Each structure stands twice: as structure tokens, then as C-alpha cells.
Amino acid sequence: xxxxxxxxxxxxxxxxxxxxxxxxxxxxxxxxxxxxxxxxxxxxxxxxxxxxxxxxxxxxxxxxxxxxxxxxxxxxxxxxxxxxxxxxxxxxxxxxxxxxxxxxxxxxxxxxxxxxxxxxxxxxxxxxxxxxxxxxxxxxxxxxxxxxxxxxxxxxxxxxxxxxxxxxxxxxxxxxxxxxxxxxxxxxxxxxxxxxxxxxxxxxxxxxxxxxxxxxxxxxxxxxxxxxxxxxxxxxxxxxxxxxxxxxxxxxxxxxxxxxxxxxxxxxxxxxxxxxxxxxxxxxxxxxxxxxxxxxxxxxxxxxxxxxxxxxxxxxxxxxxxxxxxxxxxxxxxxxxxxxxxxxxxxxxxxxxxxxxxxxxxxxxxxxxxxxxxxxxxxxxxxxxxxxxxxxxxxxxxxxxxxxx
Amino acid sequence: xxxxxxxxxxxxxxxxxxxxxxxxxxxxxxxxxxxxxxxxxxxxxxxxxxxxxxxxxxxxxxxxxxxxxxxxxxxxxxxxxxxxxxxxxxxxxxxxxxxxxxxxxxxxxxxxxxxxxxxxxxxxxxxxxxxxxxxxxxxxxxxxxxxxxxxxxxxxxxxxxxxxxxxxxxxxxxxxxxxxxxxxxxxxxxxxxxxxxxxxxxxxxxxxxxxxxxxxxxxxxxxxxxxxxxxxxxxxxxxxxxxxxxxxxxxxxxxxxxxxxxxxxxxxxxxxxxxxxxxxxxxxxxxxxxxxxxxxxxxxxxxxxxxxxxxxxxxxxxxxxxxxxxxxxxxxxxxxxxxxxxxxxxxxxxxxxxxxxxxxxxxxxxxxxxxxxxxxxxxxxxx
Numbered sequence: 088x089x090x091x092x093x094x095x096x097x098x099x100x101x102x103x104x105x106x107x108x109x110x111x112x113x114x115x116x117x118x119x120x121x122x123x124x125x126x127x128x129x130x131x132x133x134x135x136x137x138x139x140x141x142x143x144x145x146x147x148x149x150x151x152x153x154x155x156x157x158x159x160x161x162x163x164x165x166x167x168x169x170x171x172x173x174x175x176x177x178x179x180x181x182x183x184x185x186x187x188x189x190x191x192x193x194x195x196x197x198x199x200x201x202x203x204x205x206x207x208x209x210x211x212x213x214x215x216x217x218x219x220x221x222x223x224x225x226x227x228x229x230x231x232x233x234x235x236x237x238x239x240x241x242x243x244x245x246x247x248x249x250x251x252x253x254x255x256x257x258x259x260x261x262x263x264x265x266x267x268x269x270x271x272x273x274x275x276x277x278x279x280x281x282x283x284x285x286x287x288x289x290x291x292x293x294x295x296x297x298x299x300x301x302x303x304x305x306x307x308x309x310x311x312x313x314x315x316x317x318x319x320x321x322x323x324x325x326x327x328x329x330x331x332x333x334x335x336x337x338x339x340x341x342x343x344x345x346x347x348x349x350x351x352x353x354x355x356x357x358x359x360x361x362x363x364x365x366x367x368x369x370x371x372x373x374x375x376x377x378x379x380x381x382x383x384x385x386x387x388x389x390x391x392x393x394x395x396x397x398x399x400x401x402x403x404x405x406x407x408x409x410x411x412x413x414x415x416x417x418x419x420x421x422x423x424x425x426x427x428x429x430x431x432x433x434x435x436x437x438x439x440x441x442x443x444x445x446x447x448x449x450x451x452x453x454x455x456x457x458x459x460x461x462x463x464x465x466x467x468x469x470x471x472x473x474x475x476x477x478x479x480x481x482x483x484x485x486x487x488x489x490x491x492x
Numbered sequence: 493x494x495x496x497x498x499x500x501x502x503x504x505x506x507x508x509x510x511x512x513x514x515x516x517x518x519x520x521x522x523x524x525x526x527x528x529x530x531x532x533x534x535x536x537x538x539x540x541x542x543x544x545x546x547x548x549x550x551x552x553x554x555x556x557x558x559x560x561x562x563x564x565x566x567x568x569x570x571x572x573x574x575x576x577x578x579x580x581x582x583x584x585x586x587x588x589x590x591x592x593x594x595x596x597x598x599x600x601x602x603x604x605x606x607x608x609x610x611x612x613x614x615x616x617x618x619x620x621x622x623x624x625x626x627x628x629x630x631x632x633x634x635x636x637x638x639x640x641x642x643x644x645x646x647x648x649x650x651x652x653x654x655x656x657x658x659x660x661x662x663x664x665x666x667x668x669x670x671x672x673x674x675x676x677x678x679x680x681x682x683x684x685x686x687x688x689x690x691x692x693x694x695x696x697x698x699x700x701x702x703x704x705x706x707x708x709x710x711x712x713x714x715x716x717x718x719x720x721x722x723x724x725x726x727x728x729x730x731x732x733x734x735x736x737x738x739x740x741x742x743x744x745x746x747x748x749x750x751x752x753x754x755x756x757x758x759x760x761x762x763x764x765x766x767x768x769x770x771x772x773x774x775x776x777x778x779x780x781x782x783x784x785x786x787x788x789x790x791x792x793x794x795x796x797x798x799x800x801x802x803x804x805x806x807x808x809x810x811x812x813x814x815x816x817x818x819x820x821x822x823x824x825x826x827x828x829x830x831x832x833x834x835x836x837x838x839x840x841x842x843x844x845x846x847x848x849x850x851x852x853x854x855x856x857x858x859x860x861x862x863x864x865x866x867x868x869x870x871x872x873x874x875x
Contacts, residue, residue: 304528305528487518492511492543
């Protein structure tokens with residue numbers, strides 16, 4: 088039975104009071120974005136539910152698109168029919184038949200907002216239930232925890248039937264919490280951090296530091312491909328490449344080895360914050376995880392964070408590596424992230440970075456550098472690109488390669 | 493031309509050749525190189541591995557590229573001997589193996605290993621009871637062919653696997669060179685099989701390339717040491733064009749595999765029916781679907797040496813073979829037929845027809861017409 092519309096139930100919006108409309112509108116916008124390939128689908132966002140009128144588009148394909156969208160608690164394919172008792176029964180039987188397997192139980196759950204309708208909700212339960220019971224041999228009724236819940240809703244304009252509920256990605260609609268700048272390296276943690284921030288409604292722009300010729304074009308393309316992996320949740324992502332070579336060379340020239348890493352990070356944070364300001368972001372998101380590397384001790388973070396008061400969201404801060412990897416595998420960034428290319432963090436990694444750098448010392452060392460000039464020149468050189476879900480950077484010749492097989 | 497010698501080698505598939513050319517020219521980097529060209533080649537290599545693994549239903553980490561069946565068989569036998577010599581020095585191979593197995597076993601024998609050649613019955617089949625009797629505490633390897641290249645019988649790999657379940661420390665190797673793409677994989681790649689060897693030129697891939705399926709957990713010493721390619725197990729710069737072409741060839745060959753198998757079997761049965769009409773023809777291959785390969789039919793014409801028949805057909809632009817291309821230039825008769833108890837007198841008449849799915853019933857009919865002429869020509873020797 089082909090559904091005529093998809094009904095979407097919202098996530099945790101019931102608590103949002105007057106801001107509710109903002110969340111719903113944002114979700115409707117995100118849903119429309121992700122369904123750009125299905126122009127016939129009409130989106131109607133009501134207070135409690137969102138309805139996608141399919142107008143002939145394939146319900147399964149449309150539902151596939153809905154799965155990664157944050158802010159959707161669950162959704163159901165719905166069949167809209169005339170309010171005819173016989174037709175309701177007959178359609179209900181067909182729909183249950185489609186998904187029923189021997190041994191599975193069912194119940195009918197109905198609602199009637201059209202008080203003129205000949206049956207009240209009890210009647211609907213009874214009549215539709217009887218029709219299904221007689222129409223499918225071997226099916227059994229179960230009131231508590233049935234396998235199939237046939238929902239019948241009779242409204243003024245029509246009757247709506249559905250018997251399948253698919254869980255969505257939950258969370259908040261991306262963008263409803265504002266914009267954050269994701270510091271995206273080529274590693275495992277930062278894409279996971281980006282994903283988790285998006286789940287809480289943060290719209291992401293990716294900032295990547297690029298140090299040619301010390302780091303290769305492949306490492307840049309790898310970061311872009313990682314950003315591509317995050318696009319299903321939003322549609323597209325701004326990818327910002329920051330030229331970082333001069334800064335790294337200057338650090339190496341002027342700063343004691345033990346502090347290279349601390350100063351490098353402080354520059355990254357300064358630059359990201361500058362870009363955030365320009366792009367009207369509200370926070371910085373990164374993949375720092377406590378105790379993982381020298382820059383991720385609390386002492387280090389204190390010294391690095393010294394350059395800004397902007398909120399920094401660190402979604403994976405308390406996670407174990409294995410927990411992060413689990414998410415990375417789920418969102419399909421793990422394999423890509425473990426491809427071996429040098430990135431700007433590894434190329435000038437000092438042999439013995441300080442795990443307890445001192446803030447006053449860092450400040451003193453940095454006086455040797457022309458901080459403003461370096462930051463300014465880097466900001467002048469940034470490149471902003473938009474990455475879309477169909478993009479592939481690391482394998483420019485993917486299609487050509489695939490054709491070989 | 494009628495080409496009925498597909499067990500010797502096949503014609504490379506045009507699309508496979510196209511892939512070979514493109515990879516040679518467009519993706520020429522050494523997969524071990526760090527630059528982009530190297531990276532691209534290395535991606536192609538891994539894609540090939542995944543494609544082959546997916547078709548076999550195994551993990552891509554269990555596929556190792558080799559130069560073909562002979563290397564694969566040498567590797568598994570010698571690699572096991574080196575790896576496990578502290579556990580035992582006894583190896584069992586069947587008496588109907590390809591020379592790349594049997595001669596390797598003999599070489600190991602000269603090096604001090606004990607080798608048992610498991611006998612077969614008159615149909616060429618290994619008997620599990622016989623095999624069991626040969627197993628000792630010293631046994632480290634059992635190697636059996638899946639489809640015999642000379643006569644085409646299909647060994648009962650599942651039964652042998654069940655027997656070997658009780659001997660988990662013995663490596664079990666199957667030579668699937670003639671079986672892969674001809675029979676469904678689950679007929680011979682059982683969970684007990686530790687190693688399986690395959691070669692691309694038998695399924696319209698390029699020559700000089702093949703692979704070994706190596707069940708994860710099993711241990712094998714490398715034969716080729718060097719740059720550490722193939723996870724340090726088989727050094728040597730990878731033959732990327734041939735590997736990608738092989739991955740494509742196996743994909744093409746296994747598309748509609750069941751249908752192709754049926755078609756080939758139909759051709760084989762038509763040939764057999766035609767040949768059985770003649771009083772002086774002996775068919776050595778089984779026609780039973782379970783115990784015989786679909787593509788191999790071996791027969792002999794009484795008192796006519798196989799070689800004579802091969803050349804008589806050749807004059808008519810029809811290409812068949814004496815029992816195997818590898819041994820046909822030697823003056824000995826088929827070792828398989830010998831193992832099956834066929835007398836020398838009969839065995840020296842044997843010729844092999846080996847088919848692929850591109851052969852047609854018209855070719856079979858044409859073959860039978862020519863055979864009829866040859867039969868009549870040779871008939872005077874029977875009187």
C-alpha cells in the first residue's frame with residue numbers, strides 16, 4: 088500500500104514554549120533542503136506534527152532522507168482516504184497485511200476529531216479491529232505491546248491510516264541553536280564533535296588549517312571529505328581553509344620547542360574566533376578529549392583557551408577513545424579519518440611537548456612574534472567553499488575508478 | 493574457429509582488457525608510493541580486494557594477490573611446510589592433483605618431508621576413509637583439488653571438511669583454479685578451508701595474476717620476502733592493472749553464474765550424447781551434475797593417440813587438448829586417469845574438451861560433424 092503522506096513527530100520541542108515556532112520552522116526548512124530531489128513533496132508544518140504530502144513521490148525514498156535529520160523523533164507513512172467506513176476497514180486490512188508475518192499481534196488505536204462521523208472512536212477500534220481479525224487468517228489481537236499498531240484518525244477533511252513508526256535521529260533541528268565554528272582536523276575526534284554539536288541544533292562551519300608544502304593536498308582533501316560526511320544532517324557545509332604555513336614556520340623559529348604545540352593551538356583558536364566573528368557564529372566546536380594528547384590536559388587547555396572568551400563546545404571531552412570511535416564508525420568517518428596523511432598538528436609536533444604549560448610563560452614567548460600581523464595575513468588568505476553531500480575530494484577520480492570494475 | 497580448450501586458458505574478456513589498458517596508462521603509480529598516483533593505485537588495489545572478497549563472501553583482509561595458480565599452490569604447500577615444521581613433517585595431497593601441487597609435494601619430499609598421495613576410486617574421487625587413514629600426528633597439511641583439470645571430477649570438499657573438523661591443527665588447502673566461477677563458491681569454500689588458490693586466466697582475466705584466499709587466523713610463511721607488500725606476506729610490486737582486471741573478470745564471470753553453468757552443462761551433455769553414439773569412444777568424465785564440473789569432458793577414441801586427435805581437429809580449426817595443457821607436451825599419459833585405474837592403453841587416447849559459456853550449440857554440432865568424419869577416417873584401424 089503506497090502512502091500518500093509522511094507524518095513527522097517532533098523531538099523534544101514540547102518544552103520550548105514560545106520558541107517552539109522557531110524550532111518547527113527550522114526543521115521544516117531542513118526537511119525541505121534534504122528533499123530537494125523530490126520537488127513534488129509538499130511540507131506542511133503544524134504545531135504538533137509535520138506532514139509531507141507526497142504527491143506521487145516514493146514514500147520509501149523520502150523516508151530514507153528523513154532518517155539523518157535531527158529534530159525528528161519518529162515518522163510514519165500515512166494513507167489518506169475518504170471518510171467511508173467500508174473503505175477505512177478495507178484499507179486498514181491491506182496495510183496490516185503488507186507488514187504482517189505469522190505470529191505477530193495487532194491492535195487498533197483511533198482518534199476522531201470529526202464528531203459528525205458515524206462511528207465514535209470505540210466503534211472504529213471495534214469495527215476496524217474486526218475487519219483485520221477476519222481479513223487476515225491467524226492474526227491475533229493484543230492490547231498491551233502489540234507488534235502492529237494500526238492507527239486510524241478521522242478528521243474533518245479525511246481519514247488517515249498508519250501502522251508503521253520509524254524512529255528518527257532525535258536531537259534538535261540543526262540551526263535552531265545558532266552557528267558554531269568546527270575546528271576540523273583530519274582526525275577521528277573532530278568530525279564526531281561536529282556531529283554531536285549538530286545533534287544539539289548547532290549549525291556548523293568547518294575550519295581547517297592547511298600548511299603546504301608541509302602537509303599535502305590529500306590531507307586537505309581528506310578534511311573536506313570528512314566535512315562531506317557531515318552534510319547529510321544539514322545539506323551543505325561551509326568549508327574554510329586557513330593558510331597556516333607562515334605561522335607554523337614563525338613558531339618554529341621563535342618559540343622554545345616545548346611550547347610549539349601550545350602556541351600553535353592558541354593561534355588556531357585566535358583564527359577560528361576571528362572567522363566566527365566575521366561569520367556571525369556564536370561558539371567554537373572542537374574535538375578535544377581530556378587526557379588524549381599533550382594539548383588536551385587541563386593545564387594545556389587553560390593556557391590555550393587564554394586567547395578567547397568565546398564559548399567552546401567540546402562534545403567529546405569526557406569520552407573514551409573507544410566511545411568516540413564507535414560514533415565515528417556510525418557516521419562513517421572512521422575509515423576516512425584513519426587514512427595516513429600528515430596534518431598540520433603532526434608535522435611540527437615537538438618531541439617533548441609540555442603537558443603543563445604556564446600561561447604567563449606562553450604570553451611572554453609570544454611577544455617575540457608579530458601576532459596581529461600573522462593573524463591578519465592568515466585571515467586574508469582564507470578560502471571559503473561549500474561542500475555538498477555529492478562531493479568527493481580525496482578521490483577526484485572516483486567515478487573513473489569505479490568504471491574500471 | 494571453435495575454441496574448446498578453456499581449461500588451458502581463456503580468451504581475455506574485451507571489457508577486462510579495456511580495464512587493464514586504462515589502469516596501465518591512467519593509474520600507473522606504484523601502490524607503495526606516497527604521492528597521489530601511488531595513492532590512487534593503492535585505492536584501486538583495495539577496491540579489487542573488496543570486490544573479490546564480496547563475491548566469495550569473505551573478508552577483504554583474507555585475499556592475497558599472487559602471480560597465479562602455480563605460485564598460490566607453491567606458496568601454500570611450502571609456506572605451510574616452513575611455518576609448521578616444528579609441529580610435524582607430514583603432508584597429504586591427493587593423487588589427482590595438478591602438477592603445481594604434486595610436484596611441489598615431491599620437492600618437499602626431497603627436502604625431508606613425508607608426503608602421502610591419497611588414492612582415488614575409479615571415478616577419481618577421494619574417499620574420506622582413505623584420507624583419514626593417512627592422517628598422523630605429524631600431519632600439517634591436506635591439499636585437495638576441487639575440480640580436476642584433466643577429467644573434471646568435483647571432489648567432495650564438504651565431506652573432507654567435516655572429517656578435518658576433528659583435526660583443527662591441520663591446514664586444509666583447496667586448489668580451486670578450475671572451480672572458481674564454474675561452480676557456486678559455497679560448494680567448496682567451507683569454513684574449514686584455510687587456503688584456496690585461484691588464477692585469473694581461467695575466467696577470462698589476464699595471465700600471470702591470481703589470488704590466495706587465506707582464512708584469518710591461519711598461519712603461513714611468506715615465500716617472497718622483500719618490500720613488505722601484501723601485509724609482509726607476499727613482497728613484490730603489485731601488478732595493479734592485472735589485479736584490477738582480475739577483479740573485473742571475476743565479477744563478469746560470476747554474473748548470472750547459475751545460468752552460465754546450466755548452459756555449459758547443456759553443451760557438455762550434448763557433446764557426450766553425440767560421442768556416445770560411437771562404438772569405439774570411451775567417455776572418461778562423469779556426466780553426473782554433482783560430481784562433475786560443467787565444463788570438462790574427457791574422452792578417447794580407441795587405438796587413436798590423443799595427440800593424433802588433437803592435431804586432426806586442429807586441421808579443421810577446432811582446438812581441443814590432450815588431458816592437460818601443462819602435461820600434454822610430455823610423453824606420459826594422464827596421471828589422473830592412471831590414478832583412476834585406467835590402463836595405459838586407454839589413457840593414452842584421452843583428449844579433453846573444455847568449454848565456456850560463450851561456446852554455442854552450433855559449435856557442438858559442428859564439432860560432432862567433424863568428429864563423425866574423423867571417426868570414419870580412423871575406422872579402418874578397427875577392422
